[in-house]
Amino acid sequence: MKRFLTVLHARNIEFVRDRSALAWGIIFPLMLMLGFALIFDSGDQDLYKVGVISETGHPFLESRYIQFIPFNDQSAAITKVERHQIDLLINPEQQRYWINTTSPKGYVVEKILIASGGPTLQQALVTGKEIRYIDWLIPGVLGMNMMFSALFGIGFVIVRYRKNGVLKRLKGTPLSTTEFLLAQIVSRLFLIMAVSILVFIGCDLILDFAMFGSYWLLFLVLILGALSLISLGLLVAARLKSDEVASGVANAISIPMMLLSGVWFSLEGAPEWIATFAKLLPLTHVVDAARAIMLDGAGVMEISLQLTTLLLMTLLFLFIGVKLFRWD
Amino acid sequence: MNSIPNTILEIRNLFKEYPGVKAVNGVSLKIERGLCFGLLGPNGAGKTTTIEMIEGITDPTSGEILYKGEPQGDRFKVECGIQFQHTALPEYLTVIETLKLFQGLYPKSAPLEGLIDTCNLGEFLSRDTQQLSGGQRQRLLLAIALVNEPEIVFLDEPTTGLDPQARRNFWELIRSIQARGTTIILSTHYMEEAAELCDEIAIMDRGEIIAQGSPEDLLHQHFSERFIRLPEHAVKGELKGISQPIHQSDGWIDITTTDVNSTITELLEQGVELSQLQVRQCNLEDLFLQLTGKELRA
Secondary structure, eight states, rough: HHHHHHHHHHHHHHHOOHHHHIIIIHHHHHHHHHHHHHHHHHHOOOOOOEEEEOOOOOGGGGGSSEEEEEEOOOHHHHHHHTTSSEEEETTTTTTTEETTTTOOHHHHHHHHHHHHHOOOOEEEEEEOOOOHHHHHHHHHHHHHHHHHHHHHHHHHHHHHHHHHHHHHHHTSOOOOHHHHHHHHHHHHHHHHHHHHHHHHHHHHHHOOOOOOOOOHHHHHHHHHHHHHHHHHHHHHHOOOEEEEEEEEHHHHHHHHHHHHHHHHOOOHHHHHHHHHHHHTTTHHHHHHHHHHHHHHOOOOTTTTTHHHHHHHHHHHHHHHHHHHHOOO | OOOSSEEEEEEEEEEETTTTTEEEEEEEEEEEEEEEEEEEEETSSHHHHHHHHTTTTSSSSSEEEEEEEOOOOHHHHHHEEEOOOOOOTTTOOOOOHHHHHTTSSSSSSSOHHHHHHHTGGGGGSSSBBGGOOHHHHHHHHHHHHTTOOOOOEEEEEETTTOHHHHHHHHHHHHHHHHHTTEEEEEESSSSHHHHHSEEEEEEEEEEEEEEEEEEHHHHHHHHOOOOEEEEEEGOOOOSSSSSSOOEEETTEEEESSSHHHHHHHHHHTTOOOOOEEEEOOOHHHHHHHHHSSSSOOO
């Protein structure tokens, strides 16, 4: 325990003094977050969107400055109203319309509908908070930051130690492989969680994103996710001696993972084999679980599959990483 | 010296092969507690490989290493101190932080104040370890090797690259460690250093030990002769009637003799001018040259 704490302490000092690691670990995620804020905070277009079901006409449909979007599936369209993706849904055939009680734009469009004359339609109310792309994106960005920090942070430090002979010197002391690796893991885990919380709070202040689920559950998902990605970093760094090679391998893993884990865009509709392959990536499960909690308010049972998968992946990576680990 | 000689380290038939190279080729050694043992040889002789196998850093291809009669294990790691030839220090840490890091890895540790004092680290305790001079760095590495109050210390070419003053200071330090009864295993390619510090030496060449013993014994065993050296111009005409072998080169005449008195008498009888005559004992360099047929630093 004393040996573990000693290495942990030294590693933390080192991290704080290593300017480039500090910049990558903390400043990069913050910059990324500010970038999103600028892109997504530029305001929506002032155009009302109304969903229309059936071909039956209505004077309202002649209104100008409203975009009318035809729908076939009524329940899917209602969900869109719930999520503020359309401001109102109208079905003249059934003489009904749906609006969201929490949507200001829905309120305005309803006034226009009533003022347009024509047959009186029956009002149906739905509720639901708006889900924007940014709300969908936040869990992905949290996971992606975590992945880069884990793979590059752990990988580079250990490979650098091996390259310059610090590991060889440590091998001559009573320090065990497990103690050494555990200290590296815990140090990086603290860092990742601290940065994730910082990014989460910062994003929430600027973007006020959706969070319907339990903070504790989200915290658990992020910890498990960080552990699985750190373990993957250990696996990469188990033997490599050159930091150029380590950097190549880390890139070769992280970039496909970033693209295929559904960080930026949904993989729904992607070919089957890509979806299957994505299941092998720990980040996919982190992003899925975080999204389920934040957007759908999922409970522990609903994400138990992701939690179990992350745990198993962590154990597997750790086991192989420790087995393969070389001091020199 | 201990009244009861007891062996702290025993090495039996150690081999290390790398693809295409036999780095260490059947080394056996017994090292007694409290001695300063020197491993001497040119670069590439297998000194570092031998030491790193004993330290448990490199696995031998075959052979046995016994520390206090048992294979080196956890106990050995706790009780040994190591200074590599090229030890890297963790980046971004100061001298004192580095000492504390290594101190924290051992169950037992020397008080840092004493260590800082002994190794003279006081002036640069809060300096980044990457900004130390060669001598300062070697002293810090030695302090790290001593941080667990080891019973046995390995120093792999500790003074290579130091200036003569720093080297002398380092020797003083090593003597003070030896005075506490710590066993020291030192590798060097400086004969002078081995002669100065070591109670016993083993000379290595091409992965094998070619001679072993105390420096005095080794010299005595291999050389009963002295060298007498004269400038050529001191001799008028042919040098005759000298019963010992004569070697002449570069304006010097070298006579190898087992009896200095009679050789000088013979020279006097010849009327040789003796004011520039030198008599020299054989040293380890000569020994090495004789054993291997090559210059040590070549």
